[in-house]
Amino acid sequence: MTRRLAVTVIAPLAAWALTGTLAAGTVTLTSVSDNTLYEVRDGHLSNGAGDWFFAGKTFTSFKRRGLLRFDLSGIPANALIESATLTLYHSLGQPVTADISLHRSLGDWGEGTSNPEGNEGSGVDATPGDATWLHTSYDTAFWTNPGGDFIEAPSATTPVGPDLGFYAWSGEGLVADVQAWVDGSAANDGWILIGDELAKFGTAKRFSTHENPVVEEQPTLVVEWSILGDVDGNGSVGAPDLAILLGAWGQPGITDLDDDGTTGASDLALLLGAWSV
Ligand SMILES: [Ca+2]
Ligand SMILES: [Ca+2]
Ligand SMILES: [Ca+2]
Incomplete structure (x- = not known):
């Protein structure tokens, strides 16, 4: 489904979700892996298991x-x-406001047991499976490009700092990434966070990881979703939904999937295209 179509149908879907007539949900997820790429020529530094990760x-x-x-x-x-919506807790940083952008990663990467001391800003020796500036998985698999492989256009950008606290990223780019990961059209290799690298120095920001003992500061992703065409709300699109749609032919309502005011051929096409049983 194209995003153009998706935008057209989001409004009625959201309305149905509120009335409970559509299979839909909101999930709040905690990151399952996070790490830091530390720029160093031989790629020996990482932070697979620490309390924080960094960008900038x-x-x-x-x-x-x-x-x-x-x-x-x-x-x-x-x-x-x-x-x-991604939410991160900014726990330490240079005393400036700096953009932090999310880029969709184009490489699978790992999280080892490396765990630096102190504020973790210098990293520590990578352990097997860690991502580093050079490696996707230390020390056997490599990024094509040092510093990671990713979509150049950011999926979302948020200015961070100088205040500590929670910051959020959202918008169409994030929705597109999650859509692709969910429907399988792109491998879920997560995001690379890139800070202000145009400045000469002093833009780094530190965020809490999923290993951070303060649970409420761990990274969260809140995703709202629904299933197009599931008019009876049973979680799949099939014969019962088709029967409801045909019974409402020519009428407005929840079977007007494209929200053009009436139930007709275009809605039938959408339902058949979403057939899941
Ligand atoms: Ca981690
Ligand atoms: Ca159904
Ligand atoms: Ca319609």
């Missing part, structure tokens, strides 16, 4: 890039993603 440029002008991934397997593969 350090005071000594080295880049840090964050990695973050959520398990979306609880959302049906035929779901239409309506919204996606």
